[in-house]
Each structure stands twice: as C-alpha cells, then as structure tokens.
Amino acid sequence: MKVLVILSVLCFVLAPVLLSCRDGSERIRIGSKNFSEQIILGELLAQQIESKTGLKVERRMGLGGTFICHQALTAGEIDAYVEYTGTAFTAIFKHNAIADPAEVYRRVKEEYADRHGIEVTAPLGFNNTFAIIIRGEEARRLKIKTISQAARYAPGWRAGFGYEFMERADGFPGLAQVYGLKFAEPPKVMDLTLTYRAVAEREVDLIAGNSTDGLIEKLDLVVLEDDRKYFPPYEAVPLARKQTLDRHPELRRALNQLGGLISEEEMRRLNYQVDGERRDVKQVVRDFLRSRGLS
Numbered sequence: 001m002k003v004l005v006i007l008s009v010l011c012f013v014l015a016p017v018l019l020s021c022r023d024g025s026e027r028i029r030i031g032s033k034n035f036s037e038q039i040i041l042g043e044l045l046a047q048q049i050e051s052k053t054g055l056k057v058e059r060r061m062g063l064g065g066t067f068i069c070h071q072a073l074t075a076g077e078i079d080a081y082v083e084y085t086g087t088a089f090t091a092i093f094k095h096n097a098i099a100d101p102a103e104v105y106r107r108v109k110e111e112y113a114d115r116h117g118i119e120v121t122a123p124l125g126f127n128n129t130f131a132i133i134i135r136g137e138e139a140r141r142l143k144i145k146t147i148s149q150a151a152r153y154a155p156g157w158r159a160g161f162g163y164e165f166m167e168r169a170d171g172f173p174g175l176a177q178v179y180g181l182k183f184a185e186p187p188k189v190m191d192l193t194l195t196y197r198a199v200a201e202r203e204v205d206l207i208a209g210n211s212t213d214g215l216i217e218k219l220d221l222v223v224l225e226d227d228r229k230y231f232p233p234y235e236a237v238p239l240a241r242k243q244t245l246d247r248h249p250e251l252r253r254a255l256n257q258l259g260g261l262i263s264e265e266e267m268r269r270l271n272y273q274v275d276g277e278r279r280d281v282k283q284v285v286r287d288f289l290r291s292r293g294l295s
Contacts, residue, residue, distance in 0.1 A: 030080055032082070033081075035193055048255070049251060055251065066083070080241070088112070089104050090170040090232060093108070105123065121258075127264065129234045133209050136222045146224055147230075148228065149224075158204045160206075192209070195208070211264065215271075
C-alpha cells in the first residue's frame with residue numbers, strides 16, 4: 001500500500017515536468033547582474049538560444065551582484081548567465097589574483113565543473129577589467145596617466161566605489177595597499193551606475209568602473225593605467241548548468257558560437273548605445289547579431 005501511495009505522489013509531482021518536456025514548453029532561464037553590460041549580455045544569450053535552438057527562454061535580468069547570480073545558478077533558479085573570469089577566480093573561488101588569462105580561465109573552468117556542475121563555455125572575446133577613472137580635464141592638467149601618478153593627489157581627492165568593489169578581494173582594500181591610496185575621506189559607497197555621473201559632476205574625484213563602459217568617452221573621463229598590474233584578467237564567459245546542457249546539446253553549440261564574437265571596442269559601443277543613446281536593449285542585441293550573421 002505504501003509503495004502505491006509513493007508511486008502516486010511521484011507521478012503527481014513529475015507529471016507536469018514530463019509533460020512540459022514532451023510538449024516543448026520547457027524554458028531556459030537566463031539571468032544577469034544588475035548593470036547595463038550584463039543585461040546586454042544576458043539578452044545576447046537569450047536571443048542566440050531562441051534563434052539557434054528553438055527553445056523558449058525566460059529572462060531573469062538584473063538579479064543583483066556576483067554572489068546573487070552565482071547562488072541562483074548553483075541552486076538551479078537560472079540555467080545560464082555571463083560571468084568574468086577574474087571575478088570568479090578571486091570573489092567566488094577566493095584565490096589571490098594572477099595575471100595569466102589562460103591560466104585563470106583553465107582553473108575557473110575546472111573549479112566550476114568540479115564543485116558546482118557548471119560548464120564554462122567559450123570566452124566572448126573581450127576583457128572587462130576594473131578601471132580606475134578620473135575626469136579628463138584633471139588627467140590633462142596634472143599629466144596623470146597611471147594609478148601610481150594619481151596616488152600622489154589622492155589625499156586631496158574624494159573617491160566613490162560600488163558596493164562589490166569595496167568588499168571584494170580584488171577590490172579597494174588590495175588596490176589601496178598596492179598603490180598606497182589614501183583619500184581625503186573614506187570612499188563613498190554608491191550604486192555602480194551612479195559613479196560615472198558622480199565623478200563627471202564633481203561629487204567625487206576618482207571612481208572604479210568598467211573598462212568597456214560606453215559612458216567613459218561621452219563624459220570625457222580617463223581610464224588610468226594599472227601600472228603595477230594589480231587587477232587580474234576579466235574575460236567575459238557564459239556559464240551554464242551542465243544538466244541543462246546535457247539535456248539540450250544544441251544549447252551548448254549555440255553558446256559556443258558566441259566565442260570570440262565581441263571585442264572590447266564593440267562591447268563599449270553596445271554599452272554606449274544603451275546608456276548613452278538610450279536605445280532598447282533587445283533591439284541593440286538584435287542589430288548586433290544580424291551584423292554578425294547570427295540572426
């Protein structure tokens with residue numbers, strides 16, 4: 001009797017899942033972090049999957065920061081999102097930063113697979129490193145090109161950083177130690193998307209942004225050279241649950257087709273179209289994929 005009851009319960013629970021697989025209604029859930037580049041890349045995965053596999057996609061964009069997206073992926077709440085190798089290496093797997101992009105990629109790929117059953121697919125083609133940024137007029141007036149040069153003026157400046165940058169192993173604490181950075185007051189902690197306007201409008205004097213951000217040129221900002229090689233490589237790579245890829249091999253092929261597709265200049269242009277020109281993300285991605293013969 002107990003066996004019959006258990007079987008009945010299992011049938012009741014599994015029936016919707018089995019039926020959804022049979023009628024093709026299973027959805028691939030794509031996530032992203034909560035800034036423009038991530039939303040663009042999430043949409044890139046979604047449109048590529050829809051175009052090349054016929055699978056339905058559920059978009060879960062703007063979930064939050066690195067750890068929220070990581071938890072969502074490992075818990076099976078999403079099936080894929082784009083991460084950066086240096087972020088995974090230092091923030092998720094807690095290693096000290098190293099400079100070799102190939103070694104970082106190899107170790108990140110290995111650890112995701114061994115620890116979490118997550119597959120790292122082909123890198124998208126660009127490196128989005130942290131960028132230490134100041135106003136262009138200050139850079140020209142003071143002849144500042146490197147972070148080391150900027151450190152001399154830091155005691156009279158105010159800094160503004162995103163929440164993650166203040167906490168991460170590859171963020172402000174290590175940067176301050178390597179370059180001897182000391183500011184006029186403790187750095188302001190603010191949303192990453194607000195930091196660019198804050199430095200342009202003189203609310204702060206130095207920020208940590210993303211090297212591929214489209215607003216850098218528009219707002220006449222300057223990225224300082226990391227002359228002491230503090231930051232690790234941050235290659236953009238799609239991550240996907242191996243269970244999902246094994247269930248849908250065509251999904252793996254579609255994601256790998258994106259390998260090497262986007263240069264840093266192209267990513268900066270895509271970001272600018274969204275942040276600077278206020279274009280719709282879906283249309284920006286659609287136009288890009290069409291230009292590359294993938295739409």
